[in-house]
Amino acid sequence: MLSKTQRKTPTVIHKQYKISRIRSFYMRKIKYTQSNFHERLSQIIQEFPKLDNIHPFYADLMNILYDKDHYKLGLGQLNQARHLIDNVAKDYLRLMKYADSLYRCKQLKKAALGRMATIMKRQGSNLEYLEQVRQHLSRLPSxxxxxxxxxxxxxxxxxxxxxxxxxxxxxxxxxxxxxxxxxxxxxxxxxxxxxxxxxxxxxxxxxxxxxxxxxxxxxxxxxxxxxxxxxxxxxxxxxxxxxxxxxxxxxxxxxxxxxxxxxxxxxxxxxxxxxxxxxxxxxxxxxxxxxxxxxxxxxxxxxxxxxxxxxxxxxxxxxxxxxxxxxxxKKVDNVLNRLRVAMPAKRDNKARPPCIPEAALQKIADRERGVKRKLERHIEEELGDDYVLDLKKNYDLPDDYKYDVIPEFMEGVNIADYIDPDIFKKLDELEKEESNREEAGYYAVPKIEYDQTMLEIKELAKQIRDKKSIMRQDALLVKQSTKPRLGRQALSKNREGVEARNSRSRGRSESATDAPSGTKRQRLDSEGNALSVGRGQSGSKSRARSDSRVTPRDQSGLRDPQVLMKVKKIAHKAIAKKVGKWGLKGEGDRFIGTKKPKHLFSGKRGIGKTDRR
Missing domain, CATH: 3.40.50.300 (P-loop containing nucleotide triphosphate hydrolases)
Incomplete structure (x- = not known):
């Protein structure tokens, strides 16, 4: 108990603490020790059986095995120890309110815990006796x-x-x-x-x-x-x-x-x-x-x-x-009042013996004679390779009907046993009635002849349906594409930049054609800057090399690196929104929204632990 008090309550007093805080520090230790002793002793007293509340058989058995007086005395002394510990804690908490220094508070705490421990040490023999009783009780038969x-x-x-x-x-x-x-x-x-x-x-x-x-x-x-x-x-x-x-x-x-x-x-x-x-x-x-x-x-x-x-x-x-x-x-009268027992009287003197099937009587007779029923396994062992499994031999049918393809069986009953004997006569009457209806034109369907206008309308409706189906599939493909989309403002800027670049390159090409024949012709790159063509390098070769340069897929159609960064940010936001605050895309997702949260990596370190605030 004392070590538990030391582990579960604060242990350090700092010099800036006021006397009221020091008092509450030591009062908490006294209260904690007293409540632990109280709970443990109450559990022991309550969980042992009370001899006055159990069946007389168990009460007498415990009296014989453990001596009733000794048992009650042991529990009574534990109860007295619990009251003494409660009173010690109450007295020392009252004195603690008037302690004027750290030393006084500490000595009062020490005295309180010491007196509680002394009270419990005196209960050593009682606790040993009750532990033996507990072990023996657990071994008693139920x-x-x-x-x-x-x-x-x-x-x-x-x-x-x-x-x-x-x-x-x-x-x-x-x-x-x-x-x-x-x-x-x-x-x-x-x-x-x-x-x-x-x-x-x-x-x-x-x-x-x-x-x-x-x-x-x-x-x-x-x-x-x-x-x-x-x-x-x-x-x-x-x-x-x-x-x-x-x-x-x-x-x-x-x-x-x-x-x-x-x-x-x-x-x-x-x-x-x-x-x-x-x-x-x-x-x-x-x-x-x-x-x-x-x-x-x-x-x-x-x-x-x-x-x-x-x-x-x-x-x-x-x-x-x-x-x-x-x-x-006396209880039986109340039960009998709710019951009515019918006593049936004989209606005539005719004998009605129990109806037991012949097969059941045969089984009983075989069992009495010691004749064992031959199982399918035994038949298979006797016949060997000539054995054929016959599932129909135990059918409850005459031998003439057992192996017929028709009647069929459904839910364990023979369908043929439930066929109406006049079924063919009724079937002939039904067929005759159906033929009369057909002759009278009961089932005739009127033929509708469409004119040329209706045929054209039907053809047009078919074309509209086909067109709608194709449009629906196209829309679905566009919707499923995962390419990040730019906002309207970024698109307009991108479009302006591309148009300006095209017009610039178009103007330069025109001026190049208009240049005098004596001047050296210069090649331009995609940004409109002049490219120097060295000696021995032909224009066709450099042009072929510039054409072979491949643009990365995520940068196609983008004007400059700033637009590329903007697209990546939009894509990142879309992923974060889709994933949610704590969600993950899948098992391999290692997305971390904030690398270094400010509340964990800033501020001064105080008295407490450094692993959390």
Missing amino acids: IDPFTRTLIICGFPNVGKSSFLNKITRADVDVQPYAFTTKSLYVGHTDYKYLRWQVIDTPGILDHSLEDRNIIEMQAVTALAHLRAAVLYFIDISEQCGHSISEQIGLFKSIRPLFNNKPLLVVATKTDIVGLDELAPEKKELLTVFDDLETPLLSMSMLTDEGVMDVKQTACETLLAFRVESKLRA
């Missing part, structure tokens, strides 16, 4: 107290975890000694398209409630608070290390926990000793469950015998119990 639940209980090493592994996808450690399972484990299974929660509890020993340890008390808590079907496991082979009489004694001692819950007793390890193979005196002990009207089931984990029967019986029992309890509740 148990929904309101969903359909099966709870497995009994002595240690009677096969509870093995049963959970069999019917769910849980992977609980199974070992041949007692108390392998030391906490609650949860698995999920499906039955009748519903999700069921199965809880494996640690083993319980037969002694008083005060003598039970934390591991056993977790199972007792689950049995006491969760509305679920209870499966009490008894090892009739006595390999768990406890006799049948001891296991029945435990059942009787925890019997009050099973009140108002569906209960099943399951005899395990029947692959070693079956119920029929038990000694008479041990069979006599098991009759206690008949007196309590509790069903006794048997199963073996090794051979999987009876495992699914136990699961189905437990689920059915719990479903019936939940439905019955809902019917006894």
Whole structure:
């Protein structure tokens, strides 16, 4: 917290600062530290579960695992520390208002932060305890107290975890000694398209409630608070290390926990000793469950015998119990008032058995006999190169119609099944009616004969349409040209310059012809200046060389470099306008409007950073 305060608040005081600014500088540090401590402690206190606001099962489980008083005391001391830090900050901010020097302000800040740190150091043991609680809470299984639940209980090493592994996808450690399972484990299974929660509890020993340890008390808590079907496991082979009489004694001692819950007793390890193979005196002990009207089931984990029967019986029992309890509740009357159940009465005594197609019955019979359906792949393997794919053999049609070109199929149905039987008769009537209409002249179109004037008008209209099309294409070509255009003023100046140059060259040529024959004739360049023709150089050769000089494309038709610059500026503005302020022509555009913006490259450097203003 102290380093965060140093990082997130200003750190330098300059000599020109007033005392009010120095006070606010140090007050800001005290406030920042106090608000950080307050927020972090509030987050810890709020995010830990409050035992009074959660389900009684979780409240009792936390009481067993972490001691409710110790837990509440730890959170209460953190709450007290938060109040003390708030009061320290308030007191020192009040004193800071009267500090008259930099030294006093600094010492008050130091004292305030030191007292806050001392308060938090005293909470070290509380925070360690709460961190252990947090880590352990995150490892607890997520148990929904309101969903359909099966709870497995009994002595240690009677096969509870093995049963959970069999019917769910849980992977609980199974070992041949007692108390392998030391906490609650949860698995999920499906039955009748519903999700069921199965809880494996640690083993319980037969002694008083005060003598039970934390591991056993977790199972007792689950049995006491969760509305679920209870499966009490008894090892009739006595390999768990406890006799049948001891296991029945435990059942009787925890019997009050099973009140108002569906209960099943399951005899395990029947692959070693079956119920029929038990000694008479041990069979006599098991009759206690008949007196309590509790069903006794048997199963073996090794051979999987009876495992699914136990699961189905437990689920059915719990479903019936939940439905019955809902019917006894008051809410059901409001629901039933909105429902109307129709009870149809028989209209006659005629038997109406279900109509099952022969193909479906054949499939069921083949499945019962163990006959596997021959797939197209198997037929292809048998025939080899002689195999031909026949898509029509499974059509639901008589064999006479299966391979006809007509009828065709559309959307899985045979069109021929939906043809009207009188269609040909109706077609003859329709054709006869059409022929009568044709004879009567119903469809006759009157012929229009154009005179010479109309023909000329049509020809003229065709020529106008062709001309319009050509003009439209020409306009489109002109519009698509990307050559930069000069303004009207620049064009007029350019035109004047070209005309003047032409007239000048024309006048010189005339004067050259009028010159006396004795004077030497001089050649003129494009600007009207005289070109010297050296000895040995013929006029035709220099003329050919001057004609071969090619004007660059972007300078054609321009008078001088000033007009060229003006054209380039106009082109640049057009591009900037088209691109927009921040837009780009494409991925390769590197256009920078302003090379050195003034606000980044001018002015004095002040106190702050130099990379931005």
